Amino acid sequence: METHGAIASEPAEDARAGGPGAWDGEPDIAVRVRGVVKRFPGVVANDGIDLTVRARSIHAIVGENGAGKSTLMKILYGMQAPDEGTIEVRGRQVHFKSPRDAIDLGVGMVHQHFMLADNLTVLENVVLGSEPSTRGVIDFDRARGRINELSDLYGLDVDPDELVENLGVGQRQRVEILKVLYRGARILILDEPTAVLVPQEVDELFDSLRDLVSHRETVIFISHKLDEVLEVADAITVIRAGKTVAEVEDPSSVTARDLAEMMVGSELPTPETRESTVTDVVELDAEGLTIVEGGRRTLDDVSLRVRRGEIVGVAGVEGNGQSELLGALLGTIPLQAGRITLAGQDITRAPVRDRREAGVGFIPEDRHRDGLLLPVALWGNAMLGHQTRPPFVRGFWINRRGARGRTEQVVEEYDVRTPGIDVAARALSGGNQQKLIVGREILATPAFLIAAHPTRGIDVGAQARVWDDLREARKAGLATLLISADLDELIGLSDTLLVLYGGRLVAELDPATVTPAELGSYMTGAHAHEQAQPIESEASS
Amino acid sequence: MSSSRRLLYAVAAPVIALVVTLAITSIVILISGANPLDAYRNMIEYSTRLRGVASIVNQAVPLFIAGVAVAIGFQMNLFNIGVEGQYRLAGLIAAWAGAQVAWPAVFHVTFIIAVAMIVGALWAGIAGVLKVTRNVNEVISTIMLNQIAFGVGLWLFNDYLKLEGGTNLAAQTEEIPSTGWMPSADWLFEIFGLDMPGGRSAIYGFLIVAIALGALYWVTLMRTRFGYDLRASGLNPNAALTSGVNPKRMVIVTMLLSGAVAGLIGLPSLMGNTHFYDEAFPAGLGFDGIAVALLGQYHPVGMAVGALLFGFLDYSSGGLQLAGIEPEVVAIMKGTIMLCAVIAYTVVRRLAAAAEVQEAARRLEHDRPGRPSRAAPAGAPA
Numbered sequence: 001m002e003t004h005g006a007i008a009s010e011p012a013e014d015a016r017a018g019g020p021g022a023w024d025g026e027p028d029i030a031v032r033v034r035g036v037v038k039r040f041p042g043v044v045a046n047d048g049i050d051l052t053v054r055a056r057s058i059h060a061i062v063g064e065n066g067a068g069k070s071t072l073m074k075i076l077y078g079m080q081a082p083d084e085g086t087i088e089v090r091g092r093q094v095h096f097k098s099p100r101d102a103i104d105l106g107v108g109m110v111h112q113h114f115m116l117a118d119n120l121t122v123l124e125n126v127v128l129g130s131e132p133s134t135r136g137v138i139d140f141d142r143a144r145g146r147i148n149e150l151s152d153l154y155g156l157d158v159d160p161d162e163l164v165e166n167l168g169v170g171q172r173q174r175v176e177i178l179k180v181l182y183r184g185a186r187i188l189i190l191d192e193p194t195a196v197l198v199p200q201e202v203d204e205l206f207d208s209l210r211d212l213v214s215h216r217e218t219v220i221f222i223s224h225k226l227d228e229v230l231e232v233a234d235a236i237t238v239i240r241a242g243k244t245v246a247e248v249e250d251p252s253s254v255t256a257r258d259l260a261e262m263m264v265g266s267e268l269p270t271p272e273t274r275e276s277t278v279t280d281v282v283e284l285d286a287e288g289l290t291i292v293e294g295g296r297r298t299l300d301d302v303s304l305r306v307r308r309g310e311i312v313g314v315a316g317v318e319g320n321g322q323s324e325l326l327g328a329l330l331g332t333i334p335l336q337a338g339r340i341t342l343a344g345q346d347i348t349r350a351p352v353r354d355r356r357e358a359g360v361g362f363i364p365e366d367r368h369r370d371g372l373l374l375p376v377a378l379w380g381n382a383m384l385g386h387q388t389r390p391p392f393v394r395g396f397w398i399n400r401r402g403a404r405g406r407t408e409q410v411v412e413e414y415d416v417r418t419p420g421i422d423v424a425a426r427a428l429s430g431g432n433q434q435k436l437i438v439g440r441e442i443l444a445t446p447a448f449l450i451a452a453h454p455t456r457g458i459d460v461g462a463q464a465r466v467w468d469d470l471r472e473a474r475k476a477g478l479a480t481l482l483i484s485a486d487l488d489e490l491i492g493l494s495d496t497l498l499v500l501y502g503g504r505l506v507a508e509l510d511p512a513t514v515t516p517a518e519l520g521s522y523m524t525g526a527h528a529h530e531q532a533q534p535i536e537s538e539a540s541s
Numbered sequence: 542m543s544s545s546r547r548l549l550y551a552v553a554a555p556v557i558a559l560v561v562t563l564a565i566t567s568i569v570i571l572i573s574g575a576n577p578l579d580a581y582r583n584m585i586e587y588s589t590r591l592r593g594v595a596s597i598v599n600q601a602v603p604l605f606i607a608g609v610a611v612a613i614g615f616q617m618n619l620f621n622i623g624v625e626g627q628y629r630l631a632g633l634i635a636a637w638a639g640a641q642v643a644w645p646a647v648f649h650v651t652f653i654i655a656v657a658m659i660v661g662a663l664w665a666g667i668a669g670v671l672k673v674t675r676n677v678n679e680v681i682s683t684i685m686l687n688q689i690a691f692g693v694g695l696w697l698f699n700d701y702l703k704l705e706g707g708t709n710l711a712a713q714t715e716e717i718p719s720t721g722w723m724p725s726a727d728w729l730f731e732i733f734g735l736d737m738p739g740g741r742s743a744i745y746g747f748l749i750v751a752i753a754l755g756a757l758y759w760v761t762l763m764r765t766r767f768g769y770d771l772r773a774s775g776l777n778p779n780a781a782l783t784s785g786v787n788p789k790r791m792v793i794v795t796m797l798l799s800g801a802v803a804g805l806i807g808l809p810s811l812m813g814n815t816h817f818y819d820e821a822f823p824a825g826l827g828f829d830g831i832a833v834a835l836l837g838q839y840h841p842v843g844m845a846v847g848a849l850l851f852g853f854l855d856y857s858s859g860g861l862q863l864a865g866i867e868p869e870v871v872a873i874m875k876g877t878i879m880l881c882a883v884i885a886y887t888v889v890r891r892l893a894a895a896a897e898v899q900e901a902a903r904r905l906e907h908d909r910p911g912r913p914s915r916a917a918p919a920g921a922p923a
Contacts (some may be wrong), residue, residue, distance in 0.1 A: 092562045111611040330783060332782055332783060351782075351785075351787055352782065352783065352785045352786075352787070353785030353786070353787065354785075355785075356784070356785045357785070362783055364780075364783060369777075369779050369780070370779045370783050371779050371780055371783070372777070373772075373773055373776045373777050373780060374776075374777070375776060375894070376772075376776065380769075383769070384773065384780060384784045385783065385785065386783065386784075387766055387769050387770065387773075387785075388766060393766050396765055396766060396767070397765055397766070398763075398764050398765060398766060398768075398769060400764075415906060418901070418905065419900075419901050419904035419905050420904075423897065424894075424897055424901075426894065426896050426897075426898065427898045427900075427901035427902070428901070432813060468736060482819065
């Protein structure tokens with residue numbers, strides 16, 4: 001196997017090698033996809049996708065959640081095989097059987113969710129799986145040299161000997177990019193790379209991408225954030241419902257509005273909340289919540305109030321205390337200090353079950369981990385979290401008829417697409433699973449709802465549904481705490497916006513006036529440091 | 542998924558496992574220089590006499606109870622390897638306690654059963670408490686507790702509980718008065734016109750208890766709040782936690798229940814046959830129970846079949862000996878069938894899950910837009 005390590009080499013040099021990685025055929029086209037169809041249970045994820053990516057360009061693929069972008073990327077990266085259609089990489093038709101094949105042809109993928117080992121260094125993470133060795137011993141010096149070379153070349157400023165757990169999100173992403181480049185990728189696929197970044201980090205990422213292209217690499221960039229796409233892409237392909245609906249050769253010729261209309265057809269869903277329904281009745285009152293884990297204050301003196309009819313949004317870069325806050329309110333993480341009152345009742349020491357019976361609803365961020373029993377029928381899932389209350393039980397017994405009736409109601413009113421309530425939860429698509437969870441929580445008429453990333457990873461239809469449902473519940477007087485990484489969702493739905501940074505609440509903002517950039521600077525601690533720094537240093541010294 | 546499909550998937554794995562096992566044992570028997578067909582014919586002929594059937598059922602009863610004890614733990618991913626120690630200790634103490642009183646039969650029988658369940662539960666509870674308070678893996682602690690139970694049992698028996706100056710040469714506890722005996726369940730077979738051998742081969746009355754226990758186990762698991770919490774904890778501990786299940790309490794309760802059922806394992810023979818505890822008290826049933834639970838996939842019907850199969854294999858080794866074949870072939874069969882079953886179940890379960898997803902999708906295509914159908918029965922997870 002020839003190496004693709006010669007990152008800066010000219011295409012012509014590769015062509016001489018004549019191997020699978022060579023730029024034979026049309027050197028100007030890096031990737032060409034024709035008529036790709038991929039069916040999944042319940043959906044046709046890709047239904048005739050065409051895509052032509054010029055070499056040495058940044059090519060954006062835009063589409064709503066669930067339009068089929070990620071599936072297309074998985075096909076390009078060899079994680080899934082298309083049911084129909086052809087794929088050419090550098091003019092040569094390919095049939096990837098696994099990501100290995102794709103990597104061998106110089107196609108690399110940077111996943112939306114980082115796949116890094118926290119307890120290893122950058123260097124160790126990068127070489128993991130393709131360690132250079134001399135007589136069976138890993139040659140770290142050689143690898144370190146290569147990594148430094150690559151990060152200098154592309155302006156990916158990362159110290160190879162730093163532990164990954166000490167890196168911020170933006171840096172971790174650069175490590176992921178390094179990993180791919182290290183394996184000789186000439187075509188980089190980035191799946192929603194900006195989803196986890198704050199605006200400042202997005203700019204840095206885009207600089208790196210431009211550097212990559214100026215060094216003759218090709219970048220395929222998936223996103224549903226149109227402003228970003230217009231800022232960075234050389235060409236844009238728009239996908240809707242699994243089909244290519246537009247190919248934009250010159251992004252300066254279109255506006256974000258044009259793209260949005262191509263993406264969703266005519267109807268443009270927004271998370272915006274219209275008139276205020278906030279009342280004066282405080283449903284949830286949390287004071288001085290503090291959690292200490294492993295000697296670290298992961299939640300530090302957090303106080304917040306959620307009133308009836310109010311949605312309080314919590315913004316923050318992941319890992320700044322969101323899951324601790326959620327655990328404190330739900331009762332799964334013990335408090336070091338603080339007091340929680342629900343509808344005037346002290347629930348600080350109450351176990352989870354008592355809280356749920358007292359009316360705490362919960363939409364988990366990871367539905368498979370925290371929200372569903374995948375092998376169990378839908379009606380068995382609709383009662384999860386409510387299995388001590390009617391209509392699901394009658395005394396000691398499960399009330400099958402009641403449970404099934406309620407499940408039918410959830411399915412009907414919350415538009416859960418399913419052949420029936422006896423199929424296992426795993427048979428549903430992510431969006432329908434989520435609608436089931438949202439429906440079961442809201443129909444249980446909670447007093448206070450914790451919604452953690454309620455629209456993460458679901459399709460656009462389901463997303464609009466969930467937003468509507470949350471707004472309806474708010475209008476009916478529900479007090480909601482919304483934890484999300486989607487700034488548009490936060491700004492659009494919240495009546496009050498709080499920012500968590502380093503386990504503390506560092507800002508209370510008015511969603512009507514705040515801009516994403518402003519929010520981003522609070523989330524990265526830029527504002528917080530000015531104010532909190534002196535206090536913190538005093539306290540720690 | 543349609544009910545017939547479901548049944549097909551449930552039955553496919555054990556059938557495949559059985560066929561593969563027969564193939565492998567046939568090779569073993571061939572190598573040992575005998576004719577496998579002769580061997581199987583001997584096993585079946587030997588076992589299908591009424592005396593054989595009675596013996597097989599009597600072996601299957603405690604095995605089934607052991608299977609249920611293990612399955613209760615498995616339902617929430619607790620591996621109670623300590624069933625062995627729990628039932629042997631429970632059997633000893635129940636045998637002794639049963640001989641100390643002479644109450645009317647109903648009370649006497651209930652008393653013995655209660656003592657056995659309490660001893661089993663307490664012994665298993667130790668592992669539960671250790672897990673909850675000190676995070677000790679229950680596999681390790683129950684294995685250790687087995688050894689301790691054997692030692693404690695020996696000490697109690699030798700120093701305190703055995704009968705002094707008995708007529709028998711072998712040491713034993715005092716015989717339980719007849720009010721504490723369990724009447725035979727031969728009548729259950731005689732209904733069908735079978736002429737049961739009776740006497741020492743009488744069917745254990747505990748057969749009825751075992752059937753009731755199997756039903757109670759399944760009804761509790763599938764139809765009650767507690768069973769739902771238990772299954773949720775096993776299927777997805779995180780989701781169970783956020784739904785309000787207290788995982789610590791669940792571990793303790795499950796271990797207590799598993800141990801209580803384990804306490805029953807020694808009683809069929811104790812109350813139906815020997816009426817005292819001695820060194821011939823059955824051993825190894827706790828470990829075989831693990832195999833039965835796995836073989837039956839924690840379903841009462843499956844475990845009943847598994848227990849009968851194991852009973853059959855044990856008993857029919859006598860038939861092998863008559864044909865001049867090493868009875869150890871049976872041990873090979875038991876081991877092989879376990880291995881094959883575990884593999885076959887995993888494969889079939891994956892296929893079934895994939896098929897279910899496919900089928901849901903296909904029906905969704907047909908039914909659009911989202912008309913819920915009621916064709917399939919309530920979905921019990923495998």
